[in-house]
Amino acid sequence: MVDPDPADGGDPSESDPVVAAIFDAVAATAPEIRAALPGRRVESGTDNPSGESVLAGDLYADELLADALTAVDGVGSFVSEERETAVDAGGAVGEGAYAVAIDPLDGSSNLRSNNAMGTVVGVYDAPLPATGRDLVAAGYVLYGPITTMIVADEEGVREEVVERESNGSGSRSVVEDDLTLPDDPLVYGFGGRVPDWPADFTAFAREIEDELKLRYGGAMVGDVNQVLTYGGLFAYPALVDAPEGKLRLSFEANPIAYIVERAGGAATDGDTDILDVEPEGVHDRVPLYVGNEGLVKRLEDALADG
Numbered sequence: 001m002v003d004p005d006p007a008d009g010g011d012p013s014e015s016d017p018v019v020a021a022i023f024d025a026v027a028a029t030a031p032e033i034r035a036a037l038p039g040r041r042v043e044s045g046t047d048n049p050s051g052e053s054v055l056a057g058d059l060y061a062d063e064l065l066a067d068a069l070t071a072v073d074g075v076g077s078f079v080s081e082e083r084e085t086a087v088d089a090g091g092a093v094g095e096g097a098y099a100v101a102i103d104p105l106d107g108s109s110n111l112r113s114n115n116a117m118g119t120v121v122g123v124y125d126a127p128l129p130a131t132g133r134d135l136v137a138a139g140y141v142l143y144g145p146i147t148t149m150i151v152a153d154e155e156g157v158r159e160e161v162v163e164r165e166s167n168g169s170g171s172r173s174v175v176e177d178d179l180t181l182p183d184d185p186l187v188y189g190f191g192g193r194v195p196d197w198p199a200d201f202t203a204f205a206r207e208i209e210d211e212l213k214l215r216y217g218g219a220m221v222g223d224v225n226q227v228l229t230y231g232g233l234f235a236y237p238a239l240v241d242a243p244e245g246k247l248r249l250s251f252e253a254n255p256i257a258y259i260v261e262r263a264g265g266a267a268t269d270g271d272t273d274i275l276d277v278e279p280e281g282v283h284d285r286v287p288l289y290v291g292n293e294g295l296v297k298r299l300e301d302a303l304a305d306g
């Protein structure tokens with residue numbers, strides 16, 4: 001049951017002080033990122049390492065988060081979807097310092113249509129490229145009607161409300177301290193164009209369409225939050241002309257897989273647990289299917305039977 005009044009929310013509860021400081025810093029920047037969005041809906045004129053055009057909002061969020069997170073004691077490097085290389089923050093990653101991987105603005109194409117988007121955070125105890133098993137925590141900010149933040153660590157998954165303080169900084173308070181996937185799935189959301197889906201995924205999707213309600217908003221964090229709230233399945237599948245799908249392992253799939261698995265769900269690239277996928281590069285893409293364990297298992301069987 002989510003506390004209806006965030007003012008009664010509880011204090012954040014990460015046992016690792018560096019992880020707590022990382023999510024304090026992410027929450028602190030959230031109101032300023034949100035306030036900057038109206039004036040940054042335009043193309044920046046640059047592309048990111050994934051070859052995608054970058055909006056002014058992407059760059060602004062990236063700069064703000066880089067400044068905030070490289071200042072956190074215990075952060076050894078800042079790695080971003082928008083940057084070719086890591087920003088050195090001092091401290092040896094994997095030897096007492098963490099690498100923080102950020103998708104500064106996930107779903108930024110929703111800026112023009114004023115729909116949900118967010119910031120994805122992965123806290124790795126190893127230099128990138130790393131597997132999801134090197135994650136010690138993960139989370140995301142969701143810029144929806146209200147600003148919330150999901151934080152997952154070894155204690156479990158928590159939902160927080162982020163509120164703007166009088167000094168413009170964001171503070172966070174826990175409104176759900178043990179978030180778990182509902183047992184009975186209700187929603188699904190599958191990315192990509194239907195004609196680009198491989199035949200085996202299309203057949204699987206047709207089954208799911210007869211069982212669940214479509215919830216696809218074009219921003220992974222918003223669509224995954226639907227699955228965390230109501231139970232179901234989110235996928236950005238392998239496509240006929242893009243067998244690696246669209247989402248990046250380091251910045252999107254690993255953090256989301258970590259969160260959903262801690263909430264009692266599962267995440268796969270089609271046949272391997274996302275957290276076990278061995279990347280070659282920091283910006284590697286991977287197909288992502290994530291949600292209730294039974295649905296993920298059905299998906300893997302459907303793709304195996306081809």
Ligand code: AHG
Nearest residue numbers: 105106107108109191192218219220
């Ligand atoms: P980003 O804005 O960080 O590039 O991420 C966009 C991703 C993800 O948020 C979403 O699931 C997917 O792109 C949507 O892709 P389509 O526009 O092809 O549906």
Ligand code: MN
Nearest residue numbers: 103106107252
């Ligand atoms: Mn993204």
Ligand code: MN
Nearest residue numbers: 103104105106
């Ligand atoms: Mn992004």
